[in-house]
Amino acid sequence: MNKPLGLFEGYGVELEYMLVNNQDLKVAPICDRVLHALTGNYVNECELGKIAVSNELALHILEFKSNGPSKTLNDLDHDFHEQISKINKLLKQFDAQLLPTGAHPWMNPDTDTKIWPHEYNDIYRSYNRIFDCRGHGWSNLQSTHLNLPFSNDEEFAKLHTAIRLVLPIIPALSASTPILDKKMTGFMDTRLEFYRHNQQKIPSISGKIIPEAVFSQQEYQEKILNKIYQDIAPYDTLNILQDEWLNSRGAIARFERNAIEIRIIDIQECPQADIAILALIVAALKDLIAERWQTFTTQAAWHENELLPMLLNTIKNGQKAVIDNPYYLQMFGYPNTSCTAGTLWQHLLEQVSDNLSTHASALAIILNQGNLAERITKALKVQQPTQPDIQKVYSQLAQCLADNKLYPSY
Numbered sequence: 338m339n340k341p342l343g344l345f346e347g348y349g350v351e352l353e354y355m356l357v358n359n360q361d362l363k364v365a366p367i368c369d370r371v372l373h374a375l376t377g378n379y380v381n382e383c384e385l386g387k388i389a390v391s392n393e394l395a396l397h398i399l400e401f402k403s404n405g406p407s408k409t410l411n412d413l414d415h416d417f418h419e420q421i422s423k424i425n426k427l428l429k430q431f432d433a434q435l436l437p438t439g440a441h442p443w444m445n446p447d448t449d450t451k452i453w454p455h456e457y458n459d460i461y462r463s464y465n466r467i468f469d470c471r472g473h474g475w476s477n478l479q480s481t482h483l484n485l486p487f488s489n490d491e492e493f494a495k496l497h498t499a500i501r502l503v504l505p506i507i508p509a510l511s512a513s514t515p516i517l518d519k520k521m522t523g524f525m526d527t528r529l530e531f532y533r534h535n536q537q538k539i540p541s542i543s544g545k546i547i548p549e550a551v552f553s554q555q556e557y558q559e560k561i562l563n564k565i566y567q568d569i570a571p572y573d574t575l576n577i578l579q580d581e582w583l584n585s586r587g588a589i590a591r592f593e594r595n596a597i598e599i600r601i602i603d604i605q606e607c608p609q610a611d612i613a614i615l616a617l618i619v620a621a622l623k624d625l626i627a628e629r630w631q632t633f634t635t636q637a638a639w640h641e642n643e644l645l646p647m648l649l650n651t652i653k654n655g656q657k658a659v660i661d662n663p664y665y666l667q668m669f670g671y672p673n674t675s676c677t678a679g680t681l682w683q684h685l686l687e688q689v690s691d692n693l694s695t696h697a698s699a700l701a702i703i704l705n706q707g708n709l710a711e712r713i714t715k716a717l718k719v720q721q722p723t724q725p726d727i728q729k730v731y732s733q734l735a736q737c738l739a740d741n742k743l744y745p746s747y
Contacts, residue, residue: 347406349484474535
């Protein structure tokens with residue numbers, strides 16, 4: 338058995354993209370056909386060197402993921418882009434392409450949702466039976482996941498505590514979903530707004546998105562996982578969903594692989610943007626864990642109820658969200674009593690000890706021109722754009738993905 342990786346000794350990245358028709362950008366439920374074209378079988382995963390591709394719940398989503406932990410985030414975007422280009426080339430036979438952002442802007446999930454029908458379908462059927470997965474927070478949802486390792490309870494406690502503090506401001510960086518049903522929603526991160534409600538039938542599954550303050554595997558099992566398993570049991574009589582991936586908080590412990598998975602990040606327009614955002618998040622986490630600004634004891638004292646209002650603020654307002662909790666700002670060494678979330682990230686970029694020069698140009702666009710949701714909103718110019726206007730912008734975003742360039746690039 339391999340020794341577990343320690344803090345920041347490896348990175349697992351997952352990027353989810355929509356499959357859409359070339360002409361009208363409507364969702365194309367052909368994930369199984371793509372995997373069949375790659376392997377000759379209806380499998381749920383295919384390894385492509387450093388990157389693997391796999392299915393998700395809905396047939397119009399294809400996930401790209403690092404094939405095992407990567408030692409560094411640097412240049413990882415090129416590995417992803419290489420395989421994205423190959424899949425886009427393969428998709429020409431289906432007259433389809435990959436489309437980025439965290440949600441399709443006019444998909445009707447009630448009529449357009451098709452659930453994965455092959456391997457592991459019993460899991461998806463169980464979810465669908467219990468929650469009805471025809472919804473924007475279910476079938477119309479694409480995200481970036483970051484898996485960070487820990488080797489023991491002490492490292493878990495430090496990493497989990499630091500992640501809890503960073504979660505509320507992540508949407509300010511990564512929000513990419515200002516549109517659903519062909520309408521501007523009033524939220525920069527509409528994906529998360531739907532996501533946090535999609536399992537209200539069993540509230541313990543997602544909790545308050547910000548996970549509870551727990552500091553060991555045993556405590557996590559007792560306070561979080563056992564409650565989830567108990568609450569799902571009356572609906573899951575065959576025990577299909579009794580697993581730690583059922584937990585839908587914004588960051589979840591994956592003890593089976595000694596990692597914490599951050600799930601709150603909207604997918605961006607290209608891997609260059611995704612990896613830049615992850616690099617900045619990681620740099621902030623490293624300095625929190627090193628107790629650069631505040632002690633572990635001070636960090637660990639935060640309750641999820643104190644952190645949730647700031648998360649809701651950035652979900653709605655993105656970088657313009659005003660953070661006026663001076664004690665929270667002190668966690669990151671910010672000297673004043675209030676600032677916008679964008680200003681706080683700019684402060685962190687200037688403060689963090691990691692060398693982020695590889696990602697400087699991408700972070701400059703994100704922090705100076707706005708997150709992707711804000712840039713999409715600016716490009717559309719009006720509060721209620723027409724579908725042709727929306728389609729034009731999202732066609733440009735598809736080209737950004739094909740070229741691994743940030744938007745606006747055209």
